[in-house]
Amino acid sequence: MIDERIEPTTPLESLAGHLIRRLHQTSTQVFQSQTKAAGLDLTPVQFAAMKAVHEAPGIDQASLAARIAYDRATIGGVIDRLEQKGWVQRTISLRDRRAREVTLTKAGKRVFAEALPVVQDLQADILPGLSPDEHRLFLELAQKSTLGRDSLASLAP
Amino acid sequence: MIDERIEPTTPLESLAGHLIRRLHQTSTQVFQSQTKAAGLDLTPVQFAAMKAVHEAPGIDQASLAARIAYDRATIGGVIDRLEQKGWVQRTISLRDRRAREVTLTKAGKRVFAEALPVVQDLQADILPGLSPDEHRLFLELAQKSTLGRDSLASLAP
């Protein structure tokens, strides 16, 4: 038996990739259960997209995708579904006939206003087992790493 | 204008859910690019599944799913694709004819042995912008939160 050892390989639970996946899993589950409990029917991505449109009404899909760090194709599908729900509207831009300007409908604004406090409150439940200080520290580190990546990306040729 | 304020809403970049999604995004991208660069063709989940099978040969799919914290249905699909690649084998269990015992094939063992060091090395690139100390701290916090959730789940009725 060549590879008989006490600890054959690093445990999965200590690999950064695995831990981050677990956090993401928890995060989306908390989002789904708490928004559903509040009578809302939307996904994390749908909320992020609506938030971006709320803050930049008339934004085109490519800018929207860049703003919330998603793929252009993914956002296309997300907007499709938001449009089907009647929460969002697509208009062909007058400046650029390739672009579609996205805005919230009246119903969309209502849903977003309802969802915002729920989503803000639920953030606290995403990292269970951490003290407020640890929670804050975690977010700082995450933000630092994410920003590092963003600035690197923006420096790319 | 009723809701005219300096900062209308919490920026997306400071929400835990968004930050974690970004980390997850970076993580999978680093995994994909570095494994591909090493001549490997596998996804993070496929690697995790192969690692679990490597450590517990003959494990059934449900136990495997529980071990790496995935849905049973998802793992079914993952094993399908690993089987198609010829890296994994499914055998109907003699103890329980509902269960399928999964093992690595010879080719699967070879691929796993090749992938393991690559995946271990790539972990360091998943959190760019953090010093080694910060990196360690981040993992500790992530682990603490994840374990907290696990133990809570196991206490559930």
Add this chain to the structure above:
DNA sequence: CGCATTTTGTATGTAAACATATCATTTGCA
């Protein structure tokens, strides 16, 4: 101006990720 290049959105295909339902089998208990 004219044309190569870039950009916007969409289509297609693959792979998660999970809820829900179903079928076969096993288990637990009255």
Add this chain to the structure above:
DNA sequence: TGCAAATGATATGTTTACATACAAAATGCG
């Protein structure tokens, strides 16, 4: 022992997530 409940795998459907390719339109440069 017999049958209800639980369990393992699969099927189905929805939503990300992204690569690649494409058509239409805009841009930039010689």
